[in-house]
Amino acid sequence: MSLRIVVTVKYVPDATGDRHFADDLTVDRDDVDGLLSELDEYAVEQALQIAENSDDDVEVTVLTVGPEDAKDALRKALSMGADKAIHVEDDDLHGTDAIGTSLVLAKAVEKAGYDLVVSGMASTDGTMGVVPALLAERLGVPQVTLLSEVNVEDGKVTGRRDGDAASEQLEASLPAVVSVTDQSGEARYPSFKGIMAAKKKPVESWDLSDLDIDEDEVGLENAYTTVESASERPARTAGTIVKDEGEGGKQLAEFLASQKFI
Amino acid sequence: MAEVLVYVDHVDGAVRKPTLELLTLARRVGEPVAVALGNGAGDTVATLAEHGAIKVLTHEAAEYADYLVVPKVDALQAAHQAVSPAAVLVSSSAEGKEIAARLALRLGSGIITDAVDLEAGDEGPVATQSVFAASYTTKSRVSKGTPVITVKPNSAAVEAAPAAGAVESLSVTFSEQATGTKVTGRTPRESTGRPELTEAAIVVSGGRGVNGAENFSIIEALADSLGAAVGASRAAVDAGWYPHTNQVGQTGKSVSPQLYIANGISGAIQHRAGMQTSKTIVAVNKDAEAPIFELVDFGVVGDLFDVVPQLTEEIKTRKG
Numbered sequence A: 001m002s003l004r005i006v007v008t009v010k011y012v013p014d015a016t017g018d019r020h021f022a023d024d025l026t027v028d029r030d031d032v033d034g035l036l037s038e039l040d041e042y043a044v045e046q047a048l049q050i051a052e053n054s055d056d057d058v059e060v061t062v063l064t065v066g067p068e069d070a071k072d073a074l075r076k077a078l079s080m081g082a083d084k085a086i087h088v089e090d091d092d093l094h095g096t097d098a099i100g101t102s103l104v105l106a107k108a109v110e111k112a113g114y115d116l117v118v119s120g121m122a123s124t125d126g127t128m129g130v131v132p133a134l135l136a137e138r139l140g141v142p143q144v145t146l147l148s149e150v151n152v153e154d155g156k157v158t159g160r161r162d163g164d165a166a167s168e169q170l171e172a173s174l175p176a177v178v179s180v181t182d183q184s185g186e187a188r189y190p191s192f193k194g195i196m197a198a199k200k201k202p203v204e205s206w207d208l209s210d211l212d213i214d215e216d217e218v219g220l221e222n223a224y225t226t227v228e229s230a231s232e233r234p235a236r237t238a239g240t241i242v243k244d245e246g247e248g249g250k251q252l253a254e255f256l257a258s259q260k261f262i
Numbered sequence B: 001m002a003e004v005l006v007y008v009d010h011v012d013g014a015v016r017k018p019t020l021e022l023l024t025l026a027r028r029v030g031e032p033v034a035v036a037l038g039n040g041a042g043d044t045v046a047t048l049a050e051h052g053a054i055k056v057l058t059h060e061a062a063e064y065a066d067y068l069v070v071p072k073v074d075a076l077q078a079a080h081q082a083v084s085p086a087a088v089l090v091s092s093s094a095e096g097k098e099i100a101a102r103l104a105l106r107l108g109s110g111i112i113t114d115a116v117d118l119e120a121g122d123e124g125p126v127a128t129q130s131v132f133a134a135s136y137t138t139k140s141r142v143s144k145g146t147p148v149i150t151v152k153p154n155s156a157a158v159e160a161a162p163a164a165g166a167v168e169s170l171s172v173t174f175s176e177q178a179t180g181t182k183v184t185g186r187t188p189r190e191s192t193g194r195p196e197l198t199e200a201a202i203v204v205s206g207g208r209g210v211n212g213a214e215n216f217s218i219i220e221a222l223a224d225s226l227g228a229a230v231g232a233s234r235a236a237v238d239a240g241w242y243p244h245t246n247q248v249g250q251t252g253k254s255v256s257p258q259l260y261i262a263n264g265i266s267g268a269i270q271h272r273a274g275m276q277t278s279k280t281i282v283a284v285n286k287d288a289e290a291p292i293f294e295l296v297d298f299g300v301v302g303d304l305f306d307v308v309p310q311l312t313e314e315i316k317t318r319k320g
């Protein structure tokens, strides 16, 4: 038996950099370094663990939809241990929103062939946390998302989803779409050997025509949502800072009382 | 006036506060029609009517608890068909966002997540989002289909606005996908007796500076003196000092209370992402250079083991 895993990974602007918007109100990618979304490292890690713990012949493919530089994200995932990579890149994709992105990802996943899709819990830039659910809807397969623990065995995926009100145990048959949280287990660092090996691993490039997607189905012009304005939040006005000389707690209480919290 | 669908988040009939906030926002763009599903759906009606629901569509079925997300999407789709609303509003829980996204896709609509405000506009509702760890504010709208918008808790006031609340039972045919992901077990969270983190008016958080699980009793005592919820940084959670459900930040809960008190927390960007929209921010940290002080309305540079117990005592004294 063989098991084909596709891991979706996003290339994002570094959250610790000075992120801002370009003139067309899309994310400015020129002034901030980009990287593999840290939360997608957990997805790569779980895919690799599933592969390592399986008796089947497992192939792990990493998939990204993004600009030229998004190759960096793929290379990082390959150096962690993924087998091959697919980069969907097309100028017409600029400004695509969540609905459009899920279309491109779904078509690419189908073209690649899959038994299991593993995604991150959310990207670190858009942070919507909806793409895995959208992918499951588009592919017509079970959605087994936000897992802090995941297991694949005998054509089934099981896992634990820690919700607001309860912790749930989930089960579904493959093929399925899974997303994993940052509680699922630390992601490995690429080893030197891994980094060297990654250079020889195949990276395929697909554009919209490879996926039979019309240019009027994606992109900023055809998005399902429109950003009307983006403004930098004014810096918070500097607050009062006191040094504790034995009365710090009381001074803080005085402030809270003045603001009617006590 | 057009109708607006509001998805009801409830636990066995007890309506959660973010749903009442949605009703406030829904009334700005139309007439709220609530959709309550699952066990206890019928018990939500009085509360929803009191807060502005002109109609409540209810449906009870075991599927809502036994399978993940999709049965609820099927029901909302049926409600959409019955009502032809001007917008669909859902609260921004992890599940709420997934339900909303799949619904939007089925309706051929766009989706906006994590709105912090909503107003009527010429071309449909305009949502305000707070993005890039709250360093930017954007205004967006859905440009295709019925707008589907999820709204963060604490984004609007709960307002009494008595309305008819006419009950109608919704007829739902579950799709083939509905039973795809089975919930085989459920362990409810133990109640702490404290307010829900995302709904609380005051949140008191502890970070690595708290230095041990046992010391969180200091943070809890302060929280209890104010009737607050307790939060924690990821460093404190990763160390095993406090449960992950209480984590505030990018990969934890996003909170927007009236007052946020950060104790022994440095203020990393990922933590700020979850608390920066709080109305008033206060911090106790022994390092005067900690980035959290850039956000505060009032800060104390000092050892939390001195400052926090003194603060708790003073609050108790003042409250009598």
Ligand SMILES: Cc1cc2nc3c(=O)[nH]c(=O)nc-3n(C[C@H](O)[C@H](O)[C@H](O)COP(=O)(O)OP(=O)(O)OC[C@H]3O[C@@H](n4cnc5c(N)ncnc54)[C@H](O)[C@@H]3O)c2cc1C
Pocket (backbone or CB within 6 Å): A008, A009, A010, A011, A027, A037, A039, A040, A043, A063, A064, A065, A066, A096, A097, A098, A099, A101, A105, A118, A119, A120, A121, A122, A123, A125, A126, A127, A128, A129, A130, A131, A132, A225, B110, B111, B112, B113, B131, B132
């Ligand atoms: C600040 C900001 C706000 C936005 N708000 C909206 C909005 O309200 N509505 C809207 O429709 N769009 C919005 N977008 C656009 C949206 O972020 C992108 O279209 C994005 O590709 C999908 O959403 P996400 O990044 O939030 O993904 P999430 O749903 O958070 O991502 C979850 C997982 O899906 C996978 N994934 C997501 N994108 C990709 C990709 N490009 N390649 C490979 N895997 C991927 C990853 O595994 C990721 O961990 C916003 C973007 C930004 C920067």
Ligand SMILES: Cc1cc2nc3c(=O)[nH]c(=O)nc-3n(C[C@H](O)[C@H](O)[C@H](O)COP(=O)(O)OP(=O)(O)OC[C@H]3O[C@@H](n4cnc5c(N)ncnc54)[C@H](O)[C@@H]3O)c2cc1C
Pocket (backbone or CB within 6 Å): A038, A039, A124, B206, B207, B208, B209, B210, B232, B233, B234, B235, B236, B247, B248, B249, B250, B251, B252, B253, B263, B264, B265, B266, B267, B268, B269, B270, B271, B274, B284, B285, B286, B287, B290, B302, B303, B304, B305
């Ligand atoms: C993808 C990703 C997601 C993340 N998600 C989150 C998230 O959701 N939430 C989150 O919080 N973090 C998150 N993080 C981690 C984040 O980057 C920080 O590491 C974390 O917030 C640090 O927690 P801290 O402030 O408690 O610890 P530290 O940064 O170590 O700060 C401890 C502070 O306590 C002070 N202190 C120490 N002792 C005392 C004392 N006795 N009295 C007073 N002050 C004292 C110190 O001066 C210091 O400022 C994420 C990181 C990544 C990469």
